[in-house]
Amino acid sequence: MTSTARMAPRRTVGPAVPQSGHRKSVNRRRSVKPWNQRVAPYLFVLPNMLIFGLFVIYPAINNFNISMYDSGNGRDFTYVGGGNYQGMLSEAEFWSAARHTVVFAVFFVTLTTVVSIGLALLLNQRIKGRAFFRTVFFLPVVISPVVVGLIWGWIFERKNGLLNSLLGAAGLGQPGWLVNSTLAMAVVIFVGLWLHVGFYVLIVLAGLQGIDSTYYEAARMDGASGWQQLRLITLPLLRPTTMVVVILSLINGFQAFDYIWTLTGGGPVGGTTLMVQYIYEHAFQSPVQYGSAAAAAVVLFCAVFALTVINYLYNQRKESA
Amino acid sequence: MSLTALRGSRDTPDARGTRGTRRWTSIGDGPTPTAGRVLAYAVLIGLSIVVLAPVVWAVLSSFKSQSELAQVPPSPLPSSLRTENYTGALSSFDFALYLKNSVIVTVGATLLTVVINTMCAYGLAKYNFRGRNLLFLVVLGTIMIPLQLIFIPVYQMAAQLGLVNSLWGLIIPPAATPTGVFLLRQYMLTIPDELIAAARIDGAGEFRIFTRIVVPLSGAAIAVVTIFSVMWRWNDFLWPLIISQDQSKYTLPVALAQFNSQLVAPFNYILAMSVVSMLPVVIIFLVLQRHIVRGIASTGLK
Numbered sequence: 001m002t003s004t005a006r007m008a009p010r011r012t013v014g015p016a017v018p019q020s021g022h023r024k025s026v027n028r029r030r031s032v033k034p035w036n037q038r039v040a041p042y043l044f045v046l047p048n049m050l051i052f053g054l055f056v057i058y059p060a061i062n063n064f065n066i067s068m069y070d071s072g073n074g075r076d077f078t079y080v081g082g083g084n085y086q087g088m089l090s091e092a093e094f095w096s097a098a099r100h101t102v103v104f105a106v107f108f109v110t111l112t113t114v115v116s117i118g119l120a121l122l123l124n125q126r127i128k129g130r131a132f133f134r135t136v137f138f139l140p141v142v143i144s145p146v147v148v149g150l151i152w153g154w155i156f157e158r159k160n161g162l163l164n165s166l167l168g169a170a171g172l173g174q175p176g177w178l179v180n181s182t183l184a185m186a187v188v189i190f191v192g193l194w195l196h197v198g199f200y201v202l203i204v205l206a207g208l209q210g211i212d213s214t215y216y217e218a219a220r221m222d223g224a225s226g227w228q229q230l231r232l233i234t235l236p237l238l239r240p241t242t243m244v245v246v247i248l249s250l251i252n253g254f255q256a257f258d259y260i261w262t263l264t265g266g267g268p269v270g271g272t273t274l275m276v277q278y279i280y281e282h283a284f285q286s287p288v289q290y291g292s293a294a295a296a297a298v299v300l301f302c303a304v305f306a307l308t309v310i311n312y313l314y315n316q317r318k319e320s321a
Numbered sequence: 322m323s324l325t326a327l328r329g330s331r332d333t334p335d336a337r338g339t340r341g342t343r344r345w346t347s348i349g350d351g352p353t354p355t356a357g358r359v360l361a362y363a364v365l366i367g368l369s370i371v372v373l374a375p376v377v378w379a380v381l382s383s384f385k386s387q388s389e390l391a392q393v394p395p396s397p398l399p400s401s402l403r404t405e406n407y408t409g410a411l412s413s414f415d416f417a418l419y420l421k422n423s424v425i426v427t428v429g430a431t432l433l434t435v436v437i438n439t440m441c442a443y444g445l446a447k448y449n450f451r452g453r454n455l456l457f458l459v460v461l462g463t464i465m466i467p468l469q470l471i472f473i474p475v476y477q478m479a480a481q482l483g484l485v486n487s488l489w490g491l492i493i494p495p496a497a498t499p500t501g502v503f504l505l506r507q508y509m510l511t512i513p514d515e516l517i518a519a520a521r522i523d524g525a526g527e528f529r530i531f532t533r534i535v536v537p538l539s540g541a542a543i544a545v546v547t548i549f550s551v552m553w554r555w556n557d558f559l560w561p562l563i564i565s566q567d568q569s570k571y572t573l574p575v576a577l578a579q580f581n582s583q584l585v586a587p588f589n590y591i592l593a594m595s596v597v598s599m600l601p602v603v604i605i606f607l608v609l610q611r612h613i614v615r616g617i618a619s620t621g622l623k
Contacts, residue, residue, distance in 0.1 A: 037448075040527035044444030045456055047437040051497035054482075056463045059474035066474055119368070122361050129365075135610060136369045139376070142606040142613075144556040146574040147595040150581055151379045154588070162378060165394045194372065202614060226357075255469035258558040262578050276469045276559075283473050284563060294473050301470045308465065 060301075067298045070291035077290075084291035094296060096270055097278035100185065101300075104274055105253035107189045112249040113242065115193065116200035121234070123201065124208045134205075138198035145195060149262030152191045153178065156263075181271025184264050188272045191263055192256055200245050207241025208234070243315040247308055254304050275300045376599070383407070383596045387589050406593035414586055416594050418569065419576040423555060426491045426572060431550040433496040438546055441497075442505030443535050447517060457506070463499040468560055476563050490564040491572065495554065501546040508542035509535065545612050552602050573598050 067084055069077040088094045119137060123130055140148065155162045156177040164174040178184050215233045224232070235242075257276040260266065266273035266281075273281075275296060282293035382390060383406055384399035410416045444450075445457050468475060475494065476485075484490030512535060520530045536543070561572045571579070577594055580586040606613060 036527055037521075038450070041444040041448035041450040041453070044440045044448075044531070048441035048497045048502060049456060049459070051437070051493065052459060052463055052499075054478055055475055055494040055497070056466055056471070057459065059471045059478055060466050062474040062477070063471050066477070119365075122365055125361065127358075127361065127365070133365050133369060134614075135607070136372050138610070138614070139603065139606065140372060142552055142556075142602045143376070144558070144574050144598050144602070146556075146558050146578050147598050150577060150591065150595055151375050154592075155375055155378070160391060160393060160395070162395060169394055198372075251465075251467070255467055257469060258574075258578075261558075262581060265582055279473070280559070280563075283476075290473075297470060297473055301466075304470060305465070 063294065063298055063301060067291070067294040069294070072288055072290070080291060084295035088292040088295045088299075091292060093270065093273075094278065094292065097273050097275050097296075098299075100271070100273060101254060101275045103185065104189060104192070104256060104272075105250060108192050108253040108256070109246060109249045111189065111193050112197055112200055112253075113245050115197050116204050116245060117238070117242065119197070119201045120204035120208055121230070124205060134201070137201050140195045141199045143195075145259035146262050148191065148195050149259035152187070152194070152259075153263045156187055178264055179268055181268050184268055184272050188256075188260050188264060191259055192253070195259060196249070196252060200249060203245055203248075204238070204241055207238050207244075210241075211237045239315065243311065247311050250307055250311070251304055254300060254307075376603075379592060379599075380596055383589075383593045385589065387587060390589055390592075406589045407597070410586065410590035410593050414576075414580070414590065415568070415571075416573070416576065416590075416597075419571045419573045420597065422488060422491075422565075422570060423573040425488055426557075426561075427551055427554040429488070429492040430496050430554045431547060433492060434498055434501055434550045435543060435547055437497060438501035439505055439536060439539065439543060440531070441502050442509055442539075443531055445502070446506045446509035447512070447514070447535070460499045460502050460506075464503065468495075472559060472563060479564060485564055486567045486570050487564075488570065491554075491557075491561055491570075495557065495560060498546075498550065498553070501550065504546060505539060505542050508539055512538050541612075544609075545615065548605060548609055548612055551605065555598075555602055 066077075068079060068081055070080045070084060071077045123134055123137075127133075156164075158164060158174060158176045158179060161177070163177070168174050175183060177187050211234065215237070216229055219229050219233055255276055256274055257280070260272055260274060261277065264272045266277050279293045279297050279300070282289045282296070381397065381399060382395075384402050384404070386400075386403065386405070389396065389400060441460075445453060445460070479485055479490050479494060484493065516534055516538075517530055520534055525533070556574065557572070558574045558578065561575045562578070565571050565575055568576075573594065577591060577598065581588075581591050
């Protein structure tokens with residue numbers, strides 16, 4: 001006890017602990033550093049920051065600028081002000097993509113959060129083959145989403161698909177999974193979950209390990225049931241992790257594109273076309289409608305940003321209350 | 322020293338602890354009711370089948386002939402381990418070229434990523450300089466700006482720099498990964514400043530300190546970034562789809578997606594090449610999963 005008490009205020013002890021940065025700040029900051037030590041950090045960060053600047057930061061700002069211009073070929077631009085936004089908002093295709101994105105994101109985030117917490121709780125017990133299950137659930141995360149979409153699209157095929165062959169053999173009928181837009185959306189959500197949930201299971205597992213086991217010991221001593229322990233200890237203490245899962249899966253869900261592209265191609269009749277695909281098709285496929293693509297990109301950008309901030313603030317407040 | 326040490330006091334900094342079975346449990350030893358346990362196993366096994374079945378099915382079917390693939394009901398096993406789908410895809414289409422492009426881009430971008438991310442992380446972790454905090458904020462901020470939200474202006478920048486339809490366009494722009502910088506920086510913070518100070522006293526130059534002391538000590542984190550970068554670049558789709566408009570610059574995922582949607586190549590070829598696309602990353606994952614799991618757990622990032 002005494003040793004920790006002595007350790008605690010160690011910053012005030014000063015020179016006894018050799019912390020170079022700390023000490024330098026005592027005698028004027030810039031004084032003694034030789035020239036090469038002052039220049040070196042800038043040279044070290046330069047290549048990476050240059051690429052950030054050119055390919056992330058400047059484009060992120062330029063996104064707003066571009067959305068004020070229109071172009072039919074992606075080379076010659078004319079200034080149209082807010083015209084792109086007006087055009088976009090009066091376009092049925094945009095609203096369809098926006099609606100589908102929201103539907104997809106809501107189901108994707110909800111299911112991802114619930115399933116990943118459920119699976120992590122199962123895996124956090126003393127269970128034989130836990131390492132095996134963990135490996136299996138994570139496996140899809142490393143597979144190319146393009147390939148995942150291809151394989152599932154083939155399995156969900158109406159006539160020769162594996163699933164319908166099995167259903168047909170069992171006399172359960174052969175639904176047109178990718179022909180009916182509601183079913184196709186369900187399939188897309190399912191494949192998204194299949195592809196990504198293992199990643200979130202890992203995050204939740206890390207969060208579960210962060211919960212002090214003495215809480216459970218005390219709860220058991222007080223006679224709390226397993227369900228009570230889950231409801232009153234695990235889930236509340238897991239909230240920061242849950243927040244991470246919700247934010248990351250939300251950002252992930254709003255960007256969904258590659259596996260949907262090969263799974264349904266956005267069909268049937270745009271039934272699973274989400275925002276990223278809308279933007280891609282308008283900007284890069286003929287007829288090129290650059291303006292509405294850029295405007296939609298700005299809207300998506302702002303939506304993701306706002307949701308992240310709202311979620312963060314909400315959880316901040318809940319934790320402090 | 323291990324990455325787990327970064328996660329704060331609740332973890333033991335002992336790397337060997339990650340291998341022990343106890344690490345994945347915190348709800349210790351209470352006797353679980355048998356019915357619940359059976360149910361848990363049933364759920365886990367059932368979901369494992371859902372995860373593995375399509376992958377196994379695809380691998381098995383990649384050896385089937387076109388007529389076998391069209392068979393109803395499908396037979397679970399191919400009649401023989403015929404490799405015609407693989408050889409046929411490579412000979413009648415340019416899949417060898419797409420494979421080569423994918424390998425070049427993956428290797429090139431990963432090398433570049435590791436070099437510039439490590440340098441940047443070192444600058445941010447071990448120097449006090451004006452603007453450091455701002456630059457670190459920039460790194461954190463770029464994590465929040467995925468390509469999917471800004472690809473139009475990024476494409477314009479690439480076009481202005483002449484990077485469209487060039488493999489450099491696939492290598493350079495994605496190479497500065499914010500996740501990599503973040504992960505490496507966090508790791509380098511655990512390297513004692515005294516080591517660097519001692520090397521300076523011995524007369525080592527700044528760059529020499531970096532290559533001789535910091536890089537060797539950051540091996541574990543560099544390994545994680547390398548593995549991540551390989552998987553990201555190998556599986557990348559949206560950016561190559563935009564940049565590689567010319568067929569000769571296609572990467573494997575782009576070729577698979579384009580050929581499948583335009584019904585250019587027969588599905589048995591697509592299937593075989595899908596397996597080729599899956600195989601390297603799955604093997605890397607199975608062999609090195611400890612690093613991957615640790616990397617994700619320590620950053621909470623992909």
